[in-house]
Amino acid sequence: MEAIPIALDGYLAADAEPGTREGTASWRLTCSAGTDHLIEEAVIPCTTVEPELAHALLTERQPGDLLRVTGHLTLPDTADGAIRLHAEALEVLWEAPLLNPDSEATGTTTTTTDPDADRHSAIAALAEALTGLAQSEPGPGQSIRLHISPTGVLGTGLEHCHSFNLTPDQARQLADRIDALNCCPRSEHPDGGIALAPETLADLTALFAGIDLIDLTNAVLKATRPERRPAAIHAMDDMFGNHPDPDGTDP
Structure with missing residues (x-):
């Protein structure tokens, strides 16, 4: 064949x-x-x-x-x-990370690793990422304290304990990233990126280019109760810019 x-x-x-x-x-x-x-x-x-x-x-x-x-x-x-x-x-x-870097020197391909060292390196990586997220001042208002540490720490391993102050917006940003990770099948690319084919990008561009904002405004206002129309018009103005009210409603 x-x-x-x-x-x-x-x-x-x-x-x-x-x-x-x-x-x-x-x-x-x-x-x-x-x-x-x-x-x-x-x-x-x-x-x-x-x-x-x-x-x-x-x-x-x-x-x-x-x-x-x-x-x-x-x-x-x-x-x-x-x-x-x-x-x-x-x-x-x-490239998959090496689970045991010493294997390169010995020529072996063993995947055995020290559980404590693996946990500590994971904590260090997480701490570095959270430090970048929380490096700005929390600002006014209440902040959220986040702690990470090895389990069972009783006077030892304190060098692997970290605390961070996050704003509510930063905490929501972190939660959104975790939700995105949970939604991705583990067999997808590690970076989570999705490469769209040029044909798909062209179709999406044509789709959005073909949207008529007047028709869209009409459809939204028809589905909105009269007393809520001024708020709907204001929201669409914020999203698309100021456009005339097709029904002549005075906001």
């Missing part, structure tokens, strides 16, 4: 393995296409006969790396066969 040119984005599911011939390698790529309600994942077997590509996969890449693999996809001739992606190029979109 003819091979299909393709580029796939996915996570390296496990350590790559050397092929049967020198300068070759095989690995599994976990690809996903999901929505807020459904995540569909597929594990694609990949191989390469490119020596440089095989060397990079065997010595530089680790499970969890987000990769863009370009090559040709071979479909099975039978229903019980397996597809396979023959890779010709590789791009690293995101």
Whole structure:
């Protein structure tokens, strides 16, 4: 069957393995296409006969790396066969953090880590982010005190305790960021960004360009009780700028 040119984005599911011939390698790529309600994942077997590509996969890449693999996809001739992606190029979109940096010096790929050190580094990262959020003065009014620390601290580990004063607006901003994280499937890109296709951007631009503000104002006012129309007109003026009231209502 003819091979299909393709580029796939996915996570390296496990350590790559050397092929049967020198300068070759095989690995599994976990690809996903999901929505807020459904995540569909597929594990694609990949191989390469490119020596440089095989060397990079065997010595530089680790499970969890987000990769863009370009090559040709071979479909099975039978229903019980397996597809396979023959890779010709590789791009690293995101590198998974090393769970044990000492493994580079020893040449091992163990993922064992000290739970306390891992927790302390996570607290330090969170403290740094919160420091950036709370670096401005809280200002007038009541503020919100936020504490983070290791669990079970009784006189030890105090260097890992932090306190921050946030304004209510900053606390809501933090809550919005947490809500956004909770809404993203874990298999999506780590940065949470969504790259829209140029065709989609063009469609959205055409959609918003085609909105008639007069028609929109009419529709809003018709759905608004008469005593609430002045407030609705004022709100639309704040959003779109001053526009004449199509019904002649004096605000």
